Amino acid sequence: MSTVRPIAPGAVRWIVRTLEEAGYETWAVGGAVRDALMGRTSVDWDLATKATPKQVRRIFSRTVPVGIDHGTVGVLARDGVMYELTTFRRDVQTDGRHALVEFAERIEDDLSRRDFTINAVAWHPLRDEFYDPFGGEEDLSAGRLRTVGDADQRFKEDYLRILRALRFAGRFDLKIEDVTWRSLVGLAYRLQTLSPERIRDELIKVLSIDPSPWRALSLYREAGVIEVLYPEIGALREGLWDDAISVVNALPVGRPKLRLAALLRPVVESDAVGLLVRLRLSNADTDAVARLASATDLPSADLDPTLLRRWLSRHGRTVMRGLSRIEIASARSGRGSKNLRMVVDSWSRLRAELRTSPPLKVDDLAIDGGDLKKMGLKPGPVFGEILNELLEHVLEEPQRNQKAILAHEVEKILQRRSVKIDGEADSL
Ligand code: ATP
Ligand code: MG
DSSP states (O other), rough: OSOOOOOOOOHHHHHHHHHTTTTOEEEOOOTHHHHTTTTOOSSSSSSEEEEOOOHHHHHOSSEEEEGGTTTTEEEOOOSEEEEEEEEEEEEEEBBBBBEEEEEEOOHHHHHHHOOOOOOOOOOTTTTTTTEEEEOHHHHHHHHHBBSHHHHHHHHHHHHHHHHHHHHHHHTTTTTEEHHHHHHHHHGGGGGGSHHHHHHHHHHHHHHHHHHHHHHHHHHHTTTTTTHHHHHHTTTTTTHHHHHHHHHHHHHTTTHHHHHHHHHTTTSSSSHHHHHHHHHOOOOOHHHHHHHHHHHHOHHHHHHHHHHHHHHHHHHHHHHHHHHHHHHHHHHTTTTTTHHHHHHHHHHHHHHHHHTTTOSSSGGGGSSHHHHHHHOOOOOOOOHHHHHHHHHHHHHHOGGGHHHHHHHHHHHHHHHHHHHHHHHHHOOO
């Protein structure tokens, strides 16, 4: 049937042989088979078997109960890789978020509960035989994405499939077949019922795996999903949105946080933070992405060094690195306001500045709170204000970062302050 022959790792054939010799029919299923049909090799081999988890654990000596509830057992093979074996299943009850499953006797049942035809092809690694009851291979070669069975029903069983459809269509450049498309657009408003974690994981998959995520993101928007799940981005006018997804597209795979920050750069900071919190990212990730998303553009290379140091003082080295990548991607996308030369020049200037190790934080100052106390000052909020003024003084001229010079500066600050206070008193 197919001209493309999958090549399964030896360990996969060993697992299948072992199970079949014990009397349990076993197939390769899911992403690896689909990828093989497209001529791509996959490392993620999922196997579906008639053996129950208990039987699987009896047959293999090294197993891991990865998802006993779902009937999934990990088998550690001799190649050191863990392969997931899932007992044939059938959905008994679904509510759009969770499914109640029971074990099934036949691979047909197992395939018919899978989401899309291209994901519902089984391949037998020993007999090199495909089992494709829903025409997944034909859809794949026609560049078409379609649900297994009635689209409305399948999406209502699990709304996450809407996002999966957009992700697969984007990643493999497939056209979503009309009935499937109309159905998912009509049901997109129900996505809010999904847990934030599942919604987030889908977005992160698009951002981390897809070499051309603008397609999936465009589909998110066309389908009305952005409006429902990410209204903060949905509110962007079209030009800004197009620019943002082009930049995301020009950033490398495997850097989802960088891509997320690029997507959020046109959004106002409070909205971006709100969105990140809703996604339930860790505090550290929320903070890192929000900083990058809201940082002011890299300063132009011909600016006064003081301004470059002020920028570095405010944003730090990590943001400098991330933002350089984002601005380079923006220049490459041809949509940014800067060309590649300008971005690289800014970045080199900032790096050159950093190499001189200038004081950039209050902690870098040659004077600290203890010194202020010794100078007879009473600790309080005024300490922070003075230290910040000193930092500004030092950012203008790093050579000034010496105890004696700063102590002198403190005197001047105090004088100015008391004059100001007197002045204010006078004007009362
Ligand atoms: P990826 O390359 O993203 O891992 P995949 O096809 O392997 O793609 P998985 O999420 O790993 O996707 O799931 C493996 C298989 O399980 C799918 O190919 C599909 O057959 C089935 N599947 C996964 N999630 C669902 C779902 N929500 N509804 C129906 N079937 C699903
Ligand atoms: Mg997979």
